[in-house]
Amino acid sequence: MKIALIGATGFVGSAVLQEALQRGHEVTAIVRHPEKLPQHENLVPLAASAYQAHEIASAVAGHDAVVHAFNPGWDDPEIRQHFIDGSRSILTAAKTSGVRRLLAVGGAGSLYVAPGLQLIDTPDFPAAYKEGAEGARQLLNLLRGENELDWTFISPPALLQPGERTGKFRIGGDQLLMNGDAPANISVADLAVAIVDELENPQHLRRRFTVGY
Numbered sequence: 001m002k003i004a005l006i007g008a009t010g011f012v013g014s015a016v017l018q019e020a021l022q023r024g025h026e027v028t029a030i031v032r033h034p035e036k037l038p039q040h041e042n043l044v045p046l047a048a049s050a051y052q053a054h055e056i057a058s059a060v061a062g063h064d065a066v067v068h069a070f071n072p073g074w075d076d077p078e079i080r081q082h083f084i085d086g087s088r089s090i091l092t093a094a095k096t097s098g099v100r101r102l103l104a105v106g107g108a109g110s111l112y113v114a115p116g117l118q119l120i121d122t123p124d125f126p127a128a129y130k131e132g133a134e135g136a137r138q139l140l141n142l143l144r145g146e147n148e149l150d151w152t153f154i155s156p157p158a159l160l161q162p163g164e165r166t167g168k169f170r171i172g173g174d175q176l177l178m179n180g181d182a183p184a185n186i187s188v189a190d191l192a193v194a195i196v197d198e199l200e201n202p203q204h205l206r207r208r209f210t211v212g213y
Contacts, residue, residue, distance in 0.1 A: 001025045001026070001064045001065060001199060001200070002025070002026045002028070002062065002063045002064045002065075003020055003025050003026065003027050003028070003063060003064065003065050003066075003067060003199065004027075004028045004030060004059060004060040004063040004065070004066045004067070004099070005017055005020070005027050005028065005029050005030065005067045005069060006030045006031075006050060006056065006060075006066065006067065006068055006069060006070045006090060007030075007031065007050070007068070007069035007070040007071060007105075008027070008029035008030065008031050008037065008069070009029075009031050009033065009036045009037060010069055010070075010071050011071075011160075011188060012069050012071075012105050012156075012160075012188060012191060012192070012195075013031075013067075013069035013070075013105075015188045015189050015191065015192035016067060016069060016105075016192045016195050016196065017029060017037075017043070018189075018192065019165075019189070019192040019193055019195070019196045020192075020196050020199075021040050021042055021043060023196060023200075024042070025042065025196075026042045026044075027042060027043050027044070028044045028046055028059060028060070028063065029043060029044070029045050029046065030046050030047075030048050030050075030056065030059045030060070031045070031046075031047065031048075032047065032049065033047075034046065034047050046059050050070045050086035050089055050090060051082075051085055051086055051089050052089065053089040053090075053092040053093045053096065054093075054096075055093075056089060056090055056093035056094075056097075057092075057093035057094075057096040057097040058097075059093075060093060060094060060097045060099050061097040061098065061099070062097075062099075063099055064099075064101060065099065065101040065102070065103065065199050066090070066093075066094050066099050066101065066102045066103070067102075067103050067104075067105070067195065067199070068087065068090050068102060068103065068104040068105060069105045070083075070086050070087070070090065071083065071132070072086065074128070074129070074132060079131050079132045079135060080131040080132065080134050080135040080138075081135070082135075083132060083135030083136065083139070084135050084138050084139065087104070087135075087138075087139045087142065088142070090102075091142065091143075091146065091149065094149055095148050095149065100148070100149055100150045101149075101150045101199075101202075102149045102150070102151045102152075103151070103152045103153075103154065103195060103198060103199060104139060104140075104143065104151065104152070104153045104154070105154055105156075105195070106136035106137075106139060106140055106153050106154065106155050106208075107129075107132065107133045107136040107137075107155060107156070108133075108155050108156055108157055108158045108160075108176065108210070109125065109129070109130075109133030109134070109136060109137055110133070110136065110137040110140050110155065110208075111155050111158075111174060111175060111176040111210060112174050112175050112176065113175075113176050118137070119158065119176055120133045120134065120137060139153070140153050140208060143206075146206075150202070150205050150206065151205075151206055152198055152202065152204045152205060152206075152207065152208075152209070153207075153208040153209075154191075154194065154195060154198070154204075154208070154209060154210065154211070155208060155209070155210040156186060156191050156210070156211070156212075157176070157177050157183060157184040157185055157186050157210060157211065157212035157213075158176060158183035158184065158185070159183055159184070159185035159186070160185070160186060160187075160188060160191060161185060161186075161187055161188065162187065162188060163187030163188070163189060163190075164187055164189060165187065165189035165190055165192075165193060166187070166190055167190065167193050168190075168213075169186055169190050169193075169194065169211045169212060169213055170184070170211065170212055170213065171194070171209060171210070171211055172209065172210045172211070172212070173207075173208070173209060173210070174208060174210075175210075176210070177210055177211075177212035179212075179213070184212030184213055185212060185213055186211055186212050186213055190211070190213075191211060194211045
């Protein structure tokens with residue numbers, strides 16, 4: 001496949017980049033700082049701003065799929081608004097370019113822990129992550145009203161960590177995955193496996209899914 005990966009130097013994006021290249025896909029890595037990217041014969045680095053829809057549209061044109069792994073940065077005091085602004089720009093760009101397939105990486109905050117109750121709305125949800133999680137929840141709501149794109153939204157489990165690639169994990173839907181009384185976890189390498197699996201063999205078109213051990 002020809003994959004346009006937005007946010008390829010981030011925590012999730014860099015793992016998706018490695019996984020996609022290992023499987024032989026051609027990847028255009030769309031980032032703010034292309035000099036941070038590794039060199040690979042199937043990798044095309046490209047500088048573009050997620051906030052500029054015309055730049056993104058030009059960058060993703062001709063690809064089979066767009067992966068939205070954009071994140072303004074957890075230290076950004078305006079992370080929620082910047083995430084929403086960048087996401088709107090990316091959705092517009094995908095539609096403008098004619099690339100229908102889009103996979104967006106969100107957060108665990110919008111997963112349900114009880115009927116009508118999402119994780120982000122529980123009392124113990126970490127304040128440091130709330131604004132970013134709210135931005136991701138709003139992206140999911142935007143996608144659910146989207147009729148032009150063949151979108152998928154992936155939520156990692158509550159605990160997303162560095163770690164080994166095992167290729168083995170559970171797949172869920174809108175509910176937070178648990179291990180007994182504790183939230184499930186996954187390595188970022190295995191989250192990347194789930195993302196590239198979904199690109200290769202779509203199972204969740206116009207739906208959200210989650211993964212975890």
